[in-house]
Amino acid sequence: MATGLLLGLLCAPLAHADKVRDLVEVAGVRSNQLIGYGLVVGLDGTGDQTTQAPFTTQSLENMLKQFGVSVPATVQPQLKNVAAVTITAQLPPFAKPGQTIDITVASIGNAKSIRGGELLMTPLRGADGGVYAMAQGSVVVGGVSAQGKSGSSVQINISASGRIPNGAMVERSVASSFGSGGDLILNLNTSDYTTSARIAEAINRSYGAGTAHPLDGGSVAVRGPLDPGQRVAWLGAIESLDVQPGDAPARVVVNSRTGTVVIGSDVRVTAAAVAHGAIQVSISEQPQVSQPNPLSGGQTAIVPNSTVSVSEDGAHMFKFGPGVSLDSIVRAVNQVGATPSDLISILEALKQAGALHADLVVI
Structure with a gap:
């Protein structure tokens, strides 16, 4: 079936x-969020296009000044191996100076990929503005992207963000x-x-x-x-x-992006009748050629000819008895061949009618 x-x-x-x-x-006893702004260098031509991300060039120039390198005002570096990034981390409770934590690095410019890049030393700050950790290390990226000269490209997952395991060292503990x-x-x-x-x-x-x-x-x-x-x-x-914890509440969770529906075992539906049908709209185009009469001085033209038809196929109706269980719901929905989108509509209608005795959560 x-x-x-x-x-x-x-x-x-x-x-x-x-x-x-x-x-x-x-x-x-809780963790605390940390955030920082830094630079990833060593990219293979996949960094920020500095004409569209001028803050990357400005950040690089400010960093070079700290090392005594001055860039003339008339020079505009066009670097493709540098990307401006944000660094985020969770500082665990009771973390002490000298311990390390994982960090996440994400591009904020137009870099195509930060694969193979090296994050330069970056302070990570808390909500109070204090520095609680220092981040640095090689970025590990799980995505892959490639592009040809003709403009064709392929991408698997996201390559503009990555992680650095144990990439930050705690410099300051949080009072508890x-x-x-x-x-x-x-x-x-x-x-x-x-x-x-x-x-x-x-x-x-x-x-x-x-x-x-x-x-x-x-x-x-x-x-x-x-x-x-x-x-x-x-x-x-x-x-x-x-x-022994209390019984879990009756709940239906719907992921609208993937169509996944999770129905708890305690979900019950009171007596209700549900009609499920599919409306199909077909539009066909059959252009015709209009040929003028000889010596009429007219021109040959293409005349559009559209045919529109509406049909309702696969209409089904099923009835739920009072106190119907999860198995009955699944069996009835499967018998009518409902899709995940149809099931979401059915559940919402049952909730509005007061027949669904469960929390309907859409994520």
């Missing part, structure tokens, strides 16, 4: 327990509130009142009543020792506890 439909099916989850560490994040006294706040990765209550219950069952209490559906407060070393051991013990 031809389906023409890509469905990701989430089977009904069995009862299981997860570690607390997989369900929560500790408040105040973890070592300060007070309660430890555990923020749930997915807010759920049941999960929040069960985490607090598991902690109290292991370490005594009153040790933890849920603040809301997304946070749990835990009493912690004042000594930083004891807080580390205390939190490690709590993160090792087993907790």
